[in-house]
Amino acid sequence: CVGAQAQSSVQLYGLIDLAVGSYETSGSSRLGRVESGGMTTSYIGFSGKEDLGGGLAVNFALDHFLRADTGEAARFNGDAFWARNANVGLSGSFGTVTLGRRSTPMFVSTLLFNPFGDSFGFSPAIRSYYGSTGTLAGDSGWSNGITYASPRFGGLSATVTYALDETPGARDANIGGNVLYFAGPLGLSFSAQRVQAVFDSGDETAVQLGASYALGAVKLFGQYGQIREDQGAVDSKDKIFQLGASYRIGEGSVLASYGSRKTTGTTESKRDIASLGYDHFLSKRTDVYAVYMYDKIRDTDSGNTVAFGIRHRF
Amino acid sequence: CVGAQAQSSVQLYGLIDLAVGSYETSGSSRLGRVESGGMTTSYIGFSGKEDLGGGLAVNFALDHFLRADTGEAARFNGDAFWARNANVGLSGSFGTVTLGRRSTPMFVSTLLFNPFGDSFGFSPAIRSYYGSTGTLAGDSGWSNGITYASPRFGGLSATVTYALDETPGARDANIGGNVLYFAGPLGLSFSAQRVQAVFDSGDETAVQLGASYALGAVKLFGQYGQIREDQGAVDSKDKIFQLGASYRIGEGSVLASYGSRKTTGTTESKRDIASLGYDHFLSKRTDVYAVYMYDKIRDTDSGNTVAFGIRHRF
Amino acid sequence: CVGAQAQSSVQLYGLIDLAVGSYETSGSSRLGRVESGGMTTSYIGFSGKEDLGGGLAVNFALDHFLRADTGEAARFNGDAFWARNANVGLSGSFGTVTLGRRSTPMFVSTLLFNPFGDSFGFSPAIRSYYGSTGTLAGDSGWSNGITYASPRFGGLSATVTYALDETPGARDANIGGNVLYFAGPLGLSFSAQRVQAVFDSGDETAVQLGASYALGAVKLFGQYGQIREDQGAVDSKDKIFQLGASYRIGEGSVLASYGSRKTTGTTESKRDIASLGYDHFLSKRTDVYAVYMYDKIRDTDSGNTVAFGIRHRF
Known part of the structure; x- marks a missing residue:
């Protein structure tokens, strides 16, 4: 076993998150599981940055979930092998232009304004929009994208992604963007997107507002969003909100979040998710966590999940 | 071409084993082949270890066959992409607890007590239990596992793996363990496992004893094991033994092993495999080998394989 | 995020090539696309070399497109995950013997003697022989290969690959080779191959001549090749030529190439491809390019492609 050669600009990094627990989503049966990616989807990646002079730089990332x-x-x-990131970008004083696959602006806003971050396992916000329990069309990352990310103006920054639809006889592209504002204890987010590439006709539009506020050891989070699907036979609307808080205690944090999604239109439904967790850092790179999650689809048996995990960054 | 950055704790390593030869298993027709993984299954991997202080450490491994x-x-x-290892563990004075996928304790015992190690290509022991010619159920590595490995007490150590069955309406988990003892020239092993996850009903249990003894340049190996399948319609028993020796000559070793598996019950059969090889180390990391393997299923034409290979570790 | 450990012999490297443009092959409809691998197929790889002493060395490569x-x-x-390279070789004063998968000698000759190199996106030469628009059987890399590459004698070198057919009841192997000669401004190439492994009966033979000549900032390229398919019902012959030039201007190069393939026999056809590009290097590792490609199948609407891309090596 030998390490890779010392020289330059390729970073090798990743994260493994594994938990053991009793898992039960609303309407399903309880099952003991060892699960990957409860708090953060496990991945390994390679990235680099080259200074081209004159304030210009090129960067790339290849990340594998x-x-x-x-x-x-x-x-x-x-799923695509390099689904987390597969892109190359040019950055300068004008901002960054990136080609390829990367996270959508709305996904970034969703993960920044809830206490469970990008947890596909336990975040009520993420689970309302994304993954097997989410209703937002078109994944949390888009392929064939052209992304412009602005520089920061004070606490303000913006990102917009245009993702081409390359199916022969293709319909129009997806487009999405967000505006983020961070100043002292306050964080604000507005994001919006329109997805067409995955539909034969019509589209899906979504908007989301987010806010966070830090009060000493406590940080409060709130999000409100709407999704409107309009594809002829299917015409529905989701209203999604999330309220959460984190409370830092020494090397650990208590995390609490409640999210609710109400769907009206072609099919009507409601799903409530609440998660309470404790996340303890053994080091800057390694934490262990315990989470309880309550999941309830209207007119369906509730689900109760308890999991204990470890998350290691490298 | 640039190397990865110097810094810390990620190891990048692997092994490529390629051979050219004339391959013929019992009952099949002879074929000239270039084959990967004759002596050791080729792989590339990433692993790391972080010292958490207080005698505690976290380690991870992602290995790809x-x-x-x-x-x-x-x-x-x-096959899973990261089938060789995909796990994270915490270790301390209590031993190591690992979550995820890794080799089973019985596989480790099988490879330690025969002169051809973990050779899926030529080891009579490995080929009797595992791979396309083996009868043991449930692969040489288990997914969704919780593994406890004891610290070493003198020459004694033990490992036990509990691997959950996560199919909906799942049956019980797999469980397996081994006890290893090494003292001077002597090595001893006992391993046992019960596989349920891959069956609709019933289970398969297996036990294996192993011993090795070093006499100067010679090392002797012996193994005896039993597999009992009990799944209603299928009810069979395998008795497997292996005897082997290695003889060190300068930078090389002569390797000889004979293994036999007799199956009784629902379907009766017998398979004998004998391998004779010479493995020459060009450096600590690179060896070349020549192997002759005889393969005989009862009432079937014997197979005769000759292969010449190179194995490089990085 | 931490880099891999400094130590030794594993190189981590790769290339990402992404472009945005309007793509249209002859007979297809125009489509806006973000495309990977226009100038060079994107990849990431791991390789190493170990000095064994006595002039002997071992090298390996695992490269993933x-x-x-x-x-x-x-x-x-x-496609195979490690389709670009998966091999190990021994080299010494006798040359290099390699086992495993690697590029064919004819592919190397094709890419060396046209101004667009190994561009599957824009090189008329590559597109006439290989990929979705090419007619040569058996891919640009062969599996199960035994390759001998001679040392250089003055400007002369030769490579031959023998690639086994391992399908049960297999027919004969593929064989291919090239001879390269480089002296001052002049480059010459002869390559030939016979493919049998992918056919049920018959074979395909191909020969190719290439030449290049550097005149200051200008480099001229020419190639002529023939492919003969002979598989009973299918009996056809391709004649392929390519003429090209590159012209260096400061940090950039103008690239121009015209290729034509005429097929006679079972099915008759003709395809002409012409590409004009400008490739500008922002650094040794990063270039940006603009390419126009004309594509014309006889009796079919022509296709016109314009693309702007960035290519970054790491």
Whole structure:
């Protein structure tokens, strides 16, 4: 076993998150599981940055999601191998222009304004929009994208992604953007997107507002969003809100979040998710966590999940 | 081409084993082949260890098997990408607790007590239990596992793995363990496992004893094991033994091993495998080998394989 | 995020090439696309070399093609993960013997003697022989290969690859070779190959001549080749030529190439491709390019492609 050669600009990094617990989503049966990616989807990646002079730089990233419980590649069967990041960008005083696949602006806003971050396992916000329990179309990352990210003006920054639809006889592209504002204890976010590429007709539009406020050891989070699907036979609207808080205690944090999604239109439904967790850092790179999650689809048995995990960054 | 950055704790390592030869298993037709993984299954991996203080450490491993002859990922089509290792563990004076996918304790015992190690290509022991010619259920690595490995007490150590069955309406988990003892020239092993996760009903239990003894340049190996399958319609028993020796000559070793598996019950059969090889180390990291393997299924034409290979660790 | 450990012999390297443009091959409809691998197929790889003493060395390479626009692994669905390179070799004063998968000698000759190199996106030469628009059987890399590469004698070197057919009841192997000669401004190439492994009966033979000549900032390229398919019902012959030039201007190069393939026999056809590009290097590792490509199948609407891209090596 030998390490890679010392020289330059390629970073090798990643994260493994594995938990053991009793898992039960609303309407499903309880199952003991070892699960990957409860708090953060496990991944390994390669990235680099080259200074081109004159204030210009080029950067790239190739990041691979994986399921560390079974050793399977990607987030699910059929997912792209480099689904987390596969892009190259040019940055300068004008901002950054990136080509390829990367996270959507709305996904970034969703993860920044809830206490469970990008947790596909336990974040009520993420689970309302994304993954197997979410209703937002078009994944949390878009392929074939052209992304412009502005420089920061004071606490203000903006990102917009235009993702081409390359199916023969293709319909129009996806477009999404966000505006973020951070100043002292306050954080604000507005994001919006329109997805067409995955539909034969019509589209889906979504908007989301987010806010966070830090009060000493406490940080409060709130999000409100709407999704409108309009594809002829299917015409529905989701209203999604999330309220959360984190409370720092020494090397740990108590995390609490409640989210609710109400769907009206072609099919009507409601789903409430609440998560309470404690996340303890053994080092800057390694934490252990315990989470309880309550999941309730209207007119369906509630689900109760308890999981204990470890998350290691490298 | 630039190397990865110097800093810390990620190790990048692997092994490529490629051979050319004339391959023939019992009952099949002879074929000239370039084959990957004759002596050791080719792989590339990433691992790391972080010292958390207070005697506690966290480690992870992500290891990927590959077929270097064709460039295909994994050991076979449908195999998990990170099938060799995908896990994270906490270790301290209490031992190590690991979550995720890793080799089973019985596989470790099987490879330690035969002169061809973990050779899926030529080891009579490995080929009797594992791979396309083996009868043991549930692979050489288990997913969704919780593993406890004891510290060493003198020459004694033990490992136990509990691997959850996560299919909806799942049956019980797999469980397996081994006890290893090494003292001077002597090595001893006892391993046992029970597999349920891959069966609709019933289970398969297996036990194995192993011993090795070093006499100067000679090392002797012996193994005896039993597998009992009990799944209603299928009710069979395998008795497997292996005897082997290695003989060190300068930078090389002569390797000899004979293994036999007798199956009684629902289907009766017998398979004998004998391998004779010479493995020469060009450096600590690179060796070349020549192997002859005889393979005989009862009432079937014998197979005779001759292969010449090179194995490089990085 | 931490880098890999400093120590030794593993190199981590790769290339990401992403472009945005309007793509149209002859007979297809125009489509806006973000495309990976226009000038060079994107990849990431690991390789190493160990000095064994006595003039002997061992080297290995594991290189993975990828589609950076969508994050998908490999060049196409069904392609091997490590399709670019998966091999180990021994080298000494006798040359290099390599086992495993690597580029064919004819592919190396094709890319060396045209101004667009190994561009599957824009090189008329590459597109006439290889990829979705090419007619040469058996891919640009062969699996299960045994390759001998001679040392250089003055400007002369030769490579031959023998690639086994391992399908049960297999037919004969593929064989291919090239001879390269470089002396001052002049470069010459002869390559030939015979493919049998992918056919049920018959074979395909191909020969190719190439030449290049540097005149100050200008470099001229010419290639002529023939492919003969002979598989019973299918009996056809391709005649392929390519003429090209590159012209260095400061940090950039103008690239121009015209290629034509005429097919006679079972199915008759003709395809002409012409590409004009400008490639500007922002650094040794990063270039940006603009390319126009004209594509014309006889009796079919012509296709016109314009693309702007960035290519970054790491």
